[in-house]
Amino acid sequence: MAVPEEAVREVSPLSCVGVVAEPGALRTLRHALSAWVRAAGIDEDRGQDIVLASYEALANVADHAYAGATGLVDLEARVYSDRVEVVITDHGRWRTPVGDLNPVSLRGRGLSLLRASADHADIARGVDGVDGTVVTLAWMLSPVRSR
Amino acid sequence: MTSSPGSGDLLVRVRWCGPAAVVTVAGEIDLVTAPELDEAVSTAVEKRPDVLVMDLRDVTFLSSAGLQVLAAAHQRLGQRALRVVSTSNVTSRPLTSTGLDTWIGLFPTVDEALTGTGA
Secondary structure, three states, X not given: OOEOHHHOOOOOOEEEEEEEOOHHHHHHHHHHHHHHHHHOOOOHHHXXXXXXXXXXXXXXXXXXXXXXXXXXXXXXXXXXXXXXXXXXXXXXXXXXXXXOOOXXXXXXXXXXXXXXXXXXXXEEEOHXXXXXXXXXXXXXXXXOOOX | OXXXXXXXXXXXXXXXXXXXEEEEEEEEEOOOXXXXXXXXXXXXXXXXXXXXXXXXXXXXXXXXXXXXXXXXXXXXXXXXXXXXXXXXXXXHHHHHHOOHHHOOEEEOOHHHHXXXXXX
C-alpha cells in the first residue's frame, strides 16, 4: 500500500550517526524517528510501520551484532520522490534469527515484524568486505505527484 | 501517540476477577520495558489463572520484545487462556502480522476478553 502522497512534505533527512546500541539510546532514536515521520506528514498508520520496522532492525543490532559488547549504529531516514527510505548500518555481525515454523516460538519474530511492516526490506552483510550490516527499508509513495 | 520525553516507565497493574487475572499496561513496550513487563506477567502466570487478560489499550508502542513476553505467557498457560484487549493498530498489527493472533485472542473490551466472546 502506497503512502498517501499528497500529504508527504519535503523534509531534511534525519541522520543519526554513532548511536550506542543499547535499549535507552535506541528508544531515544526511535522517538527522533517518530518526530521526523510526523514532520514529514506521513500518515499515522504508515508512520507506525516505519517506526516499528526501523526499531526491529535496531533491536536486532542491540541483541546480536555486538553480542557481549556495546557497539554503534547509524540511522538515516530520507524522503525521495517515490519512496521513504530508512537505512540502518552497524559495524558488528548481523545474526539472522533462526527461522522457526512454530508461530509461538520465542525467536525470529523481530525479523518477520520488520518484513511485514516495510514495502521493501534489504539486508546486506559484509558490504565491501567490511564487517557489518546495512538494512535498507523502503515504503513506496504513490506515483502521481500532486505538486 | 505521545510519550513524555525521558519517561521510559511502563505502568503495569494486575487485578484479579476470581480465577482471572487482568494485567493493564500503559506506555511503550520495547527493549527498555519488556523485562519489567515480563516480570509482572510471569508473577501473574505463576498463580495459575484460568484466564489472563492483557489490556493493552494504553500501549503506544509494541515491538517484538513485547510479543516475546506474550508468546512466553501463552506457552505457559492453557489454550485460549491468554487474551489481549486492543483497540488500535499499534497493538493489533504486531500480533496479526506475526500470526500470534491465531493463538492469542484479540478482544475490544476487557469484559469480552474475560468471557471469551466478541473476538
